[in-house]
Amino acid sequence: MKQVLLLAGDGIGPEIMAQAKKVLALLRAHGLALNVLEGNIGGAGVDSEGVPYPESTRALVAQADAVLLACVGGKKWDNLPRDLRPEQGLLAIRADLGVFANLRPVKAISALSEQSSLKKELIEGLDLLIVRELTGDIYFGQPRGIEMQEGERIGFNTMRYSETEIRRIAKVAFEAARARNKSVCSIDKMNVLECSQLWREVVQAVSADYPDVRLTHMLVDNAAMQLIRQPKAFDVLLTGNLFGDILSDEASMLTGSIGLLPSASVREDGVGLYEPIHGSAPDIAGQNKANPLAMILSVGMMLRYSLEQPLLCEKIEQAVEAVINQGLRTADIAQKGQEIATTDEMGEAVCAQLQQLLAL
Numbered sequence: 444m445k446q447v448l449l450l451a452g453d454g455i456g457p458e459i460m461a462q463a464k465k466v467l468a469l470l471r472a473h474g475l476a477l478n479v480l481e482g483n484i485g486g487a488g489v490d491s492e493g494v495p496y497p498e499s500t501r502a503l504v505a506q507a508d509a510v511l512l513a514c515v516g517g518k519k520w521d522n523l524p525r526d527l528r529p530e531q532g533l534l535a536i537r538a539d540l541g542v543f544a545n546l547r548p549v550k551a552i553s554a555l556s557e558q559s560s561l562k563k564e565l566i567e568g569l570d571l572l573i574v575r576e577l578t579g580d581i582y583f584g585q586p587r588g589i590e591m592q593e594g595e596r597i598g599f600n601t602m603r604y605s606e607t608e609i610r611r612i613a614k615v616a617f618e619a620a621r622a623r624n625k626s627v628c629s630i631d632k633m634n635v636l637e638c639s640q641l642w643r644e645v646v647q648a649v650s651a652d653y654p655d656v657r658l659t660h661m662l663v664d665n666a667a668m669q670l671i672r673q674p675k676a677f678d679v680l681l682t683g684n685l686f687g688d689i690l691s692d693e694a695s696m697l698t699g700s701i702g703l704l705p706s707a708s709v710r711e712d713g714v715g716l717y718e719p720i721h722g723s724a725p726d727i728a729g730q731n732k733a734n735p736l737a738m739i740l741s742v743g744m745m746l747r748y749s750l751e752q753p754l755l756c757e758k759i760e761q762a763v764e765a766v767i768n769q770g771l772r773t774a775d776i777a778q779k780g781q782e783i784a785t786t787d788e789m790g791e792a793v794c795a796q797l798q799q800l801l802a803l
């Protein structure tokens with residue numbers, strides 16, 4: 444039986460995780476075989492065992508096929524030494540799992556297209572996926588540092604990718620495109636960077652194994668423009684770590700609210716870490732105000748990428764869209780004058796829709 448580890452973390456984490464648990468309970472009641480474990484991470488790890496990534500959590504991670512994580516961080520732990528800060532728990536679990544491929548879908552929900560800062564017609568029907576390499580590039584390349592040279596300080600980092608690293612992330616992008624609209628746009632800066640030149644050559648070579656998927660290349664500066672000029676032209680965007688960091692945050696703004704966007708980080712054997720892209724929202728924590736939809740959509744991604752249940756993922760996406768089409772809004776996605784739903788009400792409404800979809 445598949446093992447799923449739930450890590451609620453801090454701030455709004457426990458409130459939104461409670462909604463994810465309701466969804467999982469419903470799916471299990473409908474026959475999904477799943478063993479659910481729970482552990483602490485972030486500030487909750489510091490409070491319970493003195494560190495943001497406790498040994499007890501590490502042991503549970505080793506048994507898990509998928510980890511569902513809400514969010515970490517908060518004022519209470521802000522003055523701790525760097526290695527005890529909640530965010531270190533995130534870096535530690537990602538490194539421990541060895542998840543090298545970050546997948547971020549950006550899908551517009553038409554009833555919310557007014558909320559985007561772009562024109563409605565540019566957003567309606569938008570459905571793209573960013574596949575970002577997560578464990579290499581300039582963030583990890585050596586040498587790095589700040590040194591004194593000729594009487595002044597010089598800061599330097601190294602952009603570095605091996606053929607193996609490029610090949611394995613490219614495969615993830617091509618496989619994902621196969622299950623979507625069969626188009627990959629690979630992002631680089633090959634006009635000035637040797638690292639990008641290698642990136643382009645290897646991605647091109649991998650594409651020979653995917654004759655059914657169209658491959659295009661785009662320089663990162665142009666991609667930043669095209670994402671807001673005609674985002675619907677993209678299907679799968681394949682990027683390295685640095686370019687993907689910037690482009691995925693830009694893309695996340697296309698749909699309007701941070702409370703709607705899930706993410707997945709996976710490795711070759713399908714084990715993955717699933718989390719909303721937002722933080723612990725300390726300003727609204729404990730008030731039953733948080734939007735649980737990014738968390739619930741993260742459950743969907745977990746079903747698709749680690750638990751081999753793509754149809755259940757689709758049903759969760761349909762249930763979320765139906766609830767929004769019915770007019771239910773948490774404060775972050777409400778227009779002036781609209782009635783505000785609580786975190787619990789939103790979670791329960793999604794479950795009610797899902798229940799109907801599962802009965803079909």
Ligand code: NAD
Nearest residue numbers: 514515516517701702721722723724725726727733734775
């Ligand atoms: P944040 O994402 O927590 O919040 C930014 C704004 O968005 C806030 O106004 C917040 O209320 C709102 N928001 C976020 N998620 C929401 C949701 N689900 N529903 C409704 N509104 C939502 O970012 P921040 O304020 O910069 O950081 C707060 C804490 O979270 C910090 O401690 C930071 O280090 C941490 N953080 C954690 C993660 C993570 O766990 N992956 C990511 C980013 C920040």
